[in-house]
Amino acid sequence: MLYAADVFLTPVRMLPEGKRLHGSVGAIRKLERMQRQALLIMTGAMRTTATDVMCAHSNLLPFTLLIDKVCHRAITHICTLPETHPLHRHIRWAGRKFIANHRSALTELIFAYNIHIERLRVYSDGSDVDGGVGAAAVLFAPGRPGYKVLRYHLGSSDDHSVYEAEVVGLLLGAELLKEERDVEDASIAADNKASIQVTKLRRPAPGHYLLDCLHRHLRTLGRKHHNARVTLRWVPGHTDLEGNKAADLEAKRAARGDSSPAKDLPDLLREGLPCSATKMKQTFLASLQEKAKATWASSRRSQKLARLDKSLPSKKYEKLTGKLPRWQANILFQLRTEHVPLQKHLHRIRKADSPICPSCRTAPETVHHFLLTCPAHAQHRWEHLDRSLGCAGRSLSGLLNTSTALKPLFDFINATGRLSSTFGSTPTNKRHTRRPAQRSTHS
Ligand SMILES: [Zn+2]
Known part of the structure; x- marks a missing residue:
């Protein structure tokens, strides 16, 4: 009854995205009825007996599984044919893809039992x-x-x-x-x-x-x-x-x-x-960077700068200033190092008579005084720094080491007019403004 079943039947299974059973469902059901007749005769059971009970007693596979057994045996046999066999090419072709329509029996079976055409x-x-x-x-x-x-x-x-x-x-x-x-x-x-x-x-x-x-x-x-x-x-x-x-x-x-x-x-x-x-270059460079770190840590300037930026030496400063126009980056660097044309430093290098702030005349004009405390710039400070930065704008590390603080910082410097003798007017919204060349007083 099941002679060449692998050709005329497609085993029943659920496809991954299907809703109905896939395969020769109707034909298999009809054949199953014939198997039941045989079982009744073999076991001498009454007609009212369920099929699975008879299968279990006679040690036969349930009919759909029997179909699987026959088909699987056939396809494994076909797939292990030597490469010289005329069918070999067709088998390889059939196993390539589970095409949508007009699948051959070979394709059906290969995919039904997940047989890989191995290489x-x-x-x-x-x-x-x-x-x-x-x-x-x-x-x-x-x-x-x-x-x-x-x-x-x-x-x-x-x-x-x-x-x-x-x-x-x-x-x-x-x-x-x-x-x-x-x-x-x-x-x-x-x-x-x-x-x-x-x-x-x-x-x-x-x-x-x-x-x-x-x-x-x-x-x-x-x-x-x-x-x-x-x-x-x-x-x-x-x-x-x-x-x-x-x-x-x-x-x-x-x-x-x-x-x-x-x-x-x-x-x-x-x-x-x-x-x-x-790899050798990488390893050597890493060792050099370690050395550079150690040398920097032993410098007395590193402790002073650590208050601004603990990560030095690192790429952080490069990242911070990478997108700034050059003159802004220059000002930022000078403010960070405190070597900046403000009165305190000019006096130290003997380019000014007094370190006292020319705007308020109450204290030496340090970077800290200029950015954070000078009463003469209080209005600008409130307008540009306090309003947009809040607490972050009240410390040097907040102003000089944070990318979001840079625009308000330059607005503030611009508004105060300090440093303009060195850098000219410093409009933050125009990128390519020509400025007078830096004077040589402190360079
Ligand atoms: Zn002042």
């Missing part, structure tokens, strides 16, 4: 753990349990980058494929886009000799297997793919120093890799 799959990964850098590639072949693996420990993470490791991973993948007996359709996957994109670059990039080696490997692969189609593809790192996980795990093992035997590795890797120039 060689290689996953590669690079890893930087516990101060070491390692790369690994794993190869999965259809019908072979487990996977083949190549691991390579590049060295310490001071000398090598993960990026290099990713490229070495691809290289190991190509080596794994080279050892296979027949490669027709293979893919090497990495979870790092940069390392795949860089394989197409023609201009020199860091570690380009590794890429040259990778290309050489792929070319040899092409010579050995004439029909080989090798695809490099990207798989997002955190997807739960078995292959990705395996590659990640093996790469971590490699990073901890566990390499595959040297005889299995590509020639280039047997000798050990030269240190990465990029």
Whole structure:
């Protein structure tokens, strides 16, 4: 009764986005009635007995599952045909996509039982753990349990980058494929886009000799297997793919120093890799920056400036002033360092007779006095600073180290007219105003 059922029946199942059952529901129900007749005869049960009770007693599969058994057996048989079989091409074609209309029985069955038309799959990964850098590639072949693996420990993470490791991973993948007996359709996957994109670059990039080696490997692969189609593809790192996980795990093992035997590795890797120039520069620069920090911390000026900006030396000041016109950045710098053409400093460098503020004549004109306390500028201060900044406008760090305070600050300076002899009028709304050149009194 079920002869060639895989051809004339579509197994019943629910499609992911479907509302009704998919498959030959009606035909299977009719056939099921015949199975019931047989069961009645076999068990000698009364007509009123339920089918499932009879199935259970006679140890038969319920009819829909029986159909599944028959169809599954058929499709696994078809999918494991040798590649020389005339059907092979059609099977591969049918398994590509679950098309919307006019699906062949092959497509239906392949997708009903989630059968992958397997090909060689290689996953590669690079890893930087516990101060070491390692790369690994794993190869999965259809019908072979487990996977083949190549691991390579590049060295310490001071000398090598993960990026290099990713490229070495691809290289190991190509080596794994080279050892296979027949490669027709293979893919090497990495979870790092940069390392795949860089394989197409023609201009020199860091570690380009590794890429040259990778290309050489792929070319040899092409010579050995004439029909080989090798695809490099990207798989997002955190997807739960078995292959990705395996590659990640093996790469971590490699990073901890566990390499595959040297005889299995590509020639280039047997000798050990030269240190990465990029990484060496990075490491050295980091050490220089540490030194610069220490030198700055020991300077007596650092304690004074720490009241304004604790993060020095850092990129913060660059960020703060990056979008300012040059003259504003200049004023800001002078105010921060207190080397600014205000009376107190001019007197200190003997360019003025007295340090006293010319506007109020009550106190030395320091940056603090000018910005925060001078009674002569109280009106402007209220208008420009207090109104828009509130409490933040009442401290030097609030005014001189906060990006939101800069516009009110320059409005205030502009309104007071102080510093205009040096910088000219300082309109904050016009970007490209010409100003008189800075005078040489204090420079
Ligand atoms: Zn004053």
